[in-house]
Amino acid sequence: MELLPELAKLYPSDRLFTKKSQLITYETDGLTSFRSEPLAVVVPESNEEVIATVRLCHKAGIPFVARGSGTSLSGGSMPVEGGIVITLNRLNKILKIDPENRFTVVQAGTVNLKVSQAVAAHGLYYAPDPSSQQICTIGGNLAFNSGGAHCLKYGMTANHVLAIKAVLADGEVIEIGSESGDTLGPDASGFFCGNEGLFGVALEVTLRLTPKPQRYCTLLAAYNSLKKAGDAVSSVVDSGLLPGAMEIMDRLAIKAAEMAVKAGYPQDAEALLIVELEGETDAVEEDFKHLLALIENTGAYETRVAANEAERLTIWKGRKSAFSAVGRLSPDYLVQDGVVPRSRLGEALVKIETYSKEYGIDVANVFHAGDGNLHPLIMFNGKEEGALHRAEELAGKILKMCVEMGGSITGEHGVGVEKKAYMPEMFSEIDLECMKRVRAAIDPKEIANRGKMFPGGEAPALSTVGSHPLEKAGIISRE
Amino acid sequence: MQHAIDKASLGPKSKALTQGVEACVHCGFCLPTCPTYDEMGEEINSPRGRIFLIKEVLEGSVPMEDALGPIDNCLGCDACITACPSGVEYDHLITAFRAKAESERSQPLGRKLMRSMILNTLPYPNRAKWAFRAGGLVRPFKGLMPKSIQPALDLLPPTLPKAEYLPEIYPAKGPRRGRVALLTGCVQQVLAPEINRATLEVLSANGVETVIPKDQACCGALALHTGAEKRALKTARQLIRSIPDDVDALITNAAGCGSGINEYSILFAGEPDEAEAIALADKTKDISSYLDEIGLIQPPPLAESMNVVYHDACHLAHAQGERSAPRNILTAIPNLTLLEPPDWEICCGSAGIYNIEKPDVARALGEKKVTNLMSTEPDAVALGNIGCMTQIQKHLESYEKAPPVLHTVQILAKAYSD
Numbered sequence: 001m002e003l004l005p006e007l008a009k010l011y012p013s014d015r016l017f018t019k020k021s022q023l024i025t026y027e028t029d030g031l032t033s034f035r036s037e038p039l040a041v042v043v044p045e046s047n048e049e050v051i052a053t054v055r056l057c058h059k060a061g062i063p064f065v066a067r068g069s070g071t072s073l074s075g076g077s078m079p080v081e082g083g084i085v086i087t088l089n090r091l092n093k094i095l096k097i098d099p100e101n102r103f104t105v106v107q108a109g110t111v112n113l114k115v116s117q118a119v120a121a122h123g124l125y126y127a128p129d130p131s132s133q134q135i136c137t138i139g140g141n142l143a144f145n146s147g148g149a150h151c152l153k154y155g156m157t158a159n160h161v162l163a164i165k166a167v168l169a170d171g172e173v174i175e176i177g178s179e180s181g182d183t184l185g186p187d188a189s190g191f192f193c194g195n196e197g198l199f200g201v202a203l204e205v206t207l208r209l210t211p212k213p214q215r216y217c218t219l220l221a222a223y224n225s226l227k228k229a230g231d232a233v234s235s236v237v238d239s240g241l242l243p244g245a246m247e248i249m250d251r252l253a254i255k256a257a258e259m260a261v262k263a264g265y266p267q268d269a270e271a272l273l274i275v276e277l278e279g280e281t282d283a284v285e286e287d288f289k290h291l292l293a294l295i296e297n298t299g300a301y302e303t304r305v306a307a308n309e310a311e312r313l314t315i316w317k318g319r320k321s322a323f324s325a326v327g328r329l330s331p332d333y334l335v336q337d338g339v340v341p342r343s344r345l346g347e348a349l350v351k352i353e354t355y356s357k358e359y360g361i362d363v364a365n366v367f368h369a370g371d372g373n374l375h376p377l378i379m380f381n382g383k384e385e386g387a388l389h390r391a392e393e394l395a396g397k398i399l400k401m402c403v404e405m406g407g408s409i410t411g412e413h414g415v416g417v418e419k420k421a422y423m424p425e426m427f428s429e430i431d432l433e434c435m436k437r438v439r440a441a442i443d444p445k446e447i448a449n450r451g452k453m454f455p456g457g458e459a460p461a462l463s464t465v466g467s468h469p470l471e472k473a474g475i476i477s478r479e
Numbered sequence: 480m481q482h483a484i485d486k487a488s489l490g491p492k493s494k495a496l497t498q499g500v501e502a503c504v505h506c507g508f509c510l511p512t513c514p515t516y517d518e519m520g521e522e523i524n525s526p527r528g529r530i531f532l533i534k535e536v537l538e539g540s541v542p543m544e545d546a547l548g549p550i551d552n553c554l555g556c557d558a559c560i561t562a563c564p565s566g567v568e569y570d571h572l573i574t575a576f577r578a579k580a581e582s583e584r585s586q587p588l589g590r591k592l593m594r595s596m597i598l599n600t601l602p603y604p605n606r607a608k609w610a611f612r613a614g615g616l617v618r619p620f621k622g623l624m625p626k627s628i629q630p631a632l633d634l635l636p637p638t639l640p641k642a643e644y645l646p647e648i649y650p651a652k653g654p655r656r657g658r659v660a661l662l663t664g665c666v667q668q669v670l671a672p673e674i675n676r677a678t679l680e681v682l683s684a685n686g687v688e689t690v691i692p693k694d695q696a697c698c699g700a701l702a703l704h705t706g707a708e709k710r711a712l713k714t715a716r717q718l719i720r721s722i723p724d725d726v727d728a729l730i731t732n733a734a735g736c737g738s739g740i741n742e743y744s745i746l747f748a749g750e751p752d753e754a755e756a757i758a759l760a761d762k763t764k765d766i767s768s769y770l771d772e773i774g775l776i777q778p779p780p781l782a783e784s785m786n787v788v789y790h791d792a793c794h795l796a797h798a799q800g801e802r803s804a805p806r807n808i809l810t811a812i813p814n815l816t817l818l819e820p821p822d823w824e825i826c827c828g829s830a831g832i833y834n835i836e837k838p839d840v841a842r843a844l845g846e847k848k849v850t851n852l853m854s855t856e857p858d859a860v861a862l863g864n865i866g867c868m869t870q871i872q873k874h875l876e877s878y879e880k881a882p883p884v885l886h887t888v889q890i891l892a893k894a895y896s897d
């Protein structure tokens with residue numbers, strides 16, 4: 001079957017892009033080091049069109065990727081070469097708001113922040129807050145189980161998804177989970193979260209809404225060493241306080257953020273720690289007194305408290321702009337997303353600094369300190385011969401370190417194309433094999449976001465369905 | 480972003496044409512503030528999509544012809560500049576690229592005639608006056624006119640206000656604190672001459688003497704923002720010659736003019752008089768910025784209390800980065816309450832001559848804008864740009880009790896005179 005003529009029957013010409021000038025604007029996402037030109041881009045305006053597109057792709061054996069706002073930092077929404085891009089930007093309606101039972105049903109192309117804006121009048125909001133929340137979509141958040149600064153207290157996307165309507169890669173439409181969050185048996189919607197687009201395309205998502213905290217108390221502490229800031233995080237956690245967010249930025253990240261949004265951060269600091277408490281007024285104000293006393297003993301040379309909402313937002317604006325702002329310091333950079341056990345944060349930072357010196361490559365650090373999620377930004381100039389390769393080597397070294405320390409290669413950005421080569425560092429051959437079987441059960445032709453997440457080239461190891469190679473070799477057995 | 484553009488082939492504009500491509504990290508933070516992305520939801524009609532497209536055209540892999548649609552769709556509102564954390568100078572990029580596109584494109588006769596008609600009338604107050612009168616006469620027969628000029632006729636006022644006599648020098652009241660020159664603007668002089676009058680009165684009340692050079696010409700913004708570079712250069716040169724050296728600043732009270740002059744570094748790149756042009760640009764200030772800088776002399780309270788919603792003109796807020804000065808001025812007036820509309824950063828759809836060339840998008844944006852402004856239930860709308868003023872007034876026509884739309888200095892002048 002020829003796919004393009006079939007798509008042309010489904011879509012009018014202004015919603016089916018095949019010209020080069022149109023296709024190139026979808027070549028990449030938030031990770032521009034990787035690019036790939038699709039065969040076509042479609043702009044569906046209904047669930048039926050998405051479903052029909054997936055079914056046509058399945059029939060023709062042509063891969064596809066669903067795309068929201070294209071902000072993935074792991075290449076998750078980068079097109080599969082010669083495949084179809086299904087853009088969900090026009091499927092952005094909020095279908096239902098139930099303030100009493102605290103949930104909302106939205107289409108997958110809805111922008112994260114728009115959900116909170118739509119329910120604000122009811123004193124509710126949607127808690128997961130990726131730094132790109134003003135533009136990233138719920139569909140993408142779901143596919144990558146996105147986190148954000150406040151996920152320390154509230155958990156990742158998966159903790160806020162109650163039900164999902166999706167079309168699987170073979171064209172089957174499923175509805176999983178329930179509005180109440182109670183399900184019998186395994187948590188199917190939890191299983192769907194973080195599939196990185198390998199299972200199919202989410203159409204409608206039921207999200208849990210959270211009451212807006214009565215009061216936020218936010219402080220900014222400046223340190224003359226990264227280690228002191230890291231240790232401060234440990235002492236906050238040890239004290240039993242549970243902040244909404246705990247973030248650290250290092251010298252280079254502070255510099256970049258300041259250039260971008262003029263947040264008024266102390267410019268001579270080696271590290272800045274942002275801690276935010278939130279909840280009921282009395283409790284938060286009481287806890288905040290403890291926090292201030294505690295921070296005083298951590299060696300901060302300056303502590304500022306946000307006096308009002310505007311000051312609080314300015315502190316956050318700097319932090320949330322940091323990734324993009326690093327573009328002011330370096331023409332190219334790789335954003336990393338490794339995780340280490342929080343107790344070993346200081347140690348990890350010292351190691352990254354050593355590697356950075358060893359490679360002669362600047363690394364800026366921004367991270368969700370409360371849950372040990374590092375975001376080293378590895379800066380390079382892509383015009384220099386071999387610079388990207390060396391930056392990737394350094395990135396690999398940092399990821400290996402994370403795994404060796406008992407952490408993970410990704411905290412919230414996903415594997416995508418960027419980290420697929422490092423999957424074997426973290427997972428054994430058997431683990432990977434198991435994942436591939438799950439995938440094959442849902443997407444036998446491997447057309448959904450082909451070439452992502454699994455190490456190696458395209459269409460990995462379908463042939464191994466059956467006995468595991470280790471079983472065949474007599475090393476393991478099921479008895 | 481990486482690129483393979485041959486910078487040497489681009490001549491003096493190479494920096495303007497490549498800085499944006501190099502600085503863009505494709506993060507997408509520009510998308511939610513872009514009016515065309517909001518309307519269409521397509522990458523190609525977003526700032527980062529256009530940057531990518533420009534890169535491909537300059538690299539030679541996409542023909543210029545294929546890029547023109549999305550480039551023409553851009554309003555040039557510069558909201559993406561405010562949103563961009565990576566420092567992309569999108570204003571310079573789009574202006575330089577439009578000039579390049581204009582010189583390479585083959586265009587349909589209708590568009591050519593329309594542009595030529597606009598650029599031959601609006602920048603010249605006398606011609607504009609006659610054109611508006613002629614337009615007013617033919618408006619009842621709009622249906623008989625070619626489609627391309629109907630939106631222009633819609634924007635015309637039914638009657639023109641009386642022209643304002645402007646002296647060569649307007650003296651300062653009290654001890655002199657400064658001496659400035661005033662750019663009187665082209666369209667503004669004809670459609671709202673009272674703005675210049677109010678500007679002179681406010682400056683005077685603040686101890687500033689104003690020179691109004693008789694032989695000044697259009698700053699060139701309208702032509703520059705549509706890519707008609709030669710035309711822009713010609714009038715800009717005459718303006719530069721007309722401004723005396725002994726003034727502290729050249730004052731603009733139309734944001735579009737101020738942002739146009741700010742872009743002289745692009746317009747004059749590689750020209751023999753580049754340095755003079757940049758020197759004038761450095762001296763050019765919006766009336767609100769200037770007053771805020773020298774420190775406003777406390778205005779007396781308004782006779783009657785007033786709730787005023789402030790509309791950020793894109794060419795002031797985004798292109799010149801000025802949001803605080805007009806607010807400082809308005810909140811300094813006793814008896815005035817300042818209101819803030821939702822979605823302040825989104826363009827009203829005026830955007831130079833965009834509302835004439837792309838009436839559908841402009842209409843959608845205009846309607847959204849007045850809905851947002853009216854949601855604050857204001858007694859008046861304050862702003863700092865004649866283009867926005869015309870657009871907002873037009874879309875307020877459907878409201879039963881439409882509040883007056885005033886320039887910030889008009890409200891300030893009222894306070895000084897009350």
